[in-house]
Amino acid sequence: MTTISPVNTHGQFEGDVGFSYVFAAEAIRLEIAERLDPISESLAVLYGDLTASGSDVLRITRYGGVGFHEAMTAMSTETEPIVASGLTTNFDTITLGRYGLAKEESYQAKILSREGMINIDALAQLVGPSWLKTLRQQVASTGAGITGVTGTSGTAWTFDDELDLVAYYHETEGFDGGVIAVRHPEQFTDLRGSLRTEPNYQFPEITSAIQELRGAGGALPTFLGIMNYSSFDVTSSGGDHQGFSYVRGGIGWVRASTLPVTVEDPDRAIVVPEFGLIIEFKSSGNVATARFDANAWFGTGLLDPTLFPQRRIRSIND
Numbered sequence: 419m420t421t422i423s424p425v426n427t428h429g430q431f432e433g434d435v436g437f438s439y440v441f442a443a444e445a446i447r448l449e450i451a452e453r454l455d456p457i458s459e460s461l462a463v464l465y466g467d468l469t470a471s472g473s474d475v476l477r478i479t480r481y482g483g484v485g486f487h488e489a490m491t492a493m494s495t496e497t498e499p500i501v502a503s504g505l506t507t508n509f510d511t512i513t514l515g516r517y518g519l520a521k522e523e524s525y526q527a528k529i530l531s532r533e534g535m536i537n538i539d540a541l542a543q544l545v546g547p548s549w550l551k552t553l554r555q556q557v558a559s560t561g562a563g564i565t566g567v568t569g570t571s572g573t574a575w576t577f578d579d580e581l582d583l584v585a586y587y588h589e590t591e592g593f594d595g596g597v598i599a600v601r602h603p604e605q606f607t608d609l610r611g612s613l614r615t616e617p618n619y620q621f622p623e624i625t626s627a628i629q630e631l632r633g634a635g636g637a638l639p640t641f642l643g644i645m646n647y648s649s650f651d652v653t654s655s656g657g658d659h660q661g662f663s664y665v666r667g668g669i670g671w672v673r674a675s676t677l678p679v680t681v682e683d684p685d686r687a688i689v690v691p692e693f694g695l696i697i698e699f700k701s702s703g704n705v706a707t708a709r710f711d712a713n714a715w716f717g718t719g720l721l722d723p724t725l726f727p728q729r730r731i732r733s734i735n736d
Contacts, residue, residue, distance in 0.1 A: 454636045465670040474514040476672045481507045512672045512719035525706040545712045555651050556718040561662030562653040564730040575608040575733035590727045597644045601661035602652040654735045661731030668726030674715035
């Protein structure tokens, strides 16, 4: 026991009733993390809801051989009969997946928590960002599966590679703009380095080009007609970063509405059907623990490159 003599000072209280540590402010209490939002930036286009479809795969129907793809036939005489032409049909698929997240907290941790400490209620409010993180990872994984590739394995990305990438889109029939590129920050570092030594660039153009490609995460300015995004979730394999580019709409996502789900305690559940998400709170007096369980049903996939030109961006991961 400590005897407190007047005046009651902070120094006297510190040992028994004061804080031996401080809590960071709300702005920095959370881990600093990438906040690239695939929804608001339209990196993935919503193609449908699987509720009551009876399947975990959504088919997106397409057809071709008509319209701009089909010319009229020249008739040799005034009365030659016209032969009816056909068309082609096909479909793309996006598969639904289930994703989960849970957190637990003991009753005692809740009882003895102080202002500023993280608790189960605050953690539940962060499920939304976790959902976006998962979607971003799925978009990056889907983009890494694009078959066509620009860039040499084991080699840094160059300005020549960038020009080849632009040429691919400009030389693809039906291309009408709107290219999105998502790359690892190191791939932008490689491009900046290549621009710095590019003999055909003169000041101030080179300075402007390098400055446009600044930043380590999120949206970057458009460069050579390509809308650039930087993400640490871009996958790596075979010693290379597997960035990707595509015409907007080339990567889609689907969801399954959670409205039909019957939960144990509706008053303590959070249902977000537009994201295929449901969060349920539970407690167990037997082990004096409270928890929440978050389930989400959604999926991503590539659509046909004939309709949505797409190209993988490959360069060394060093």
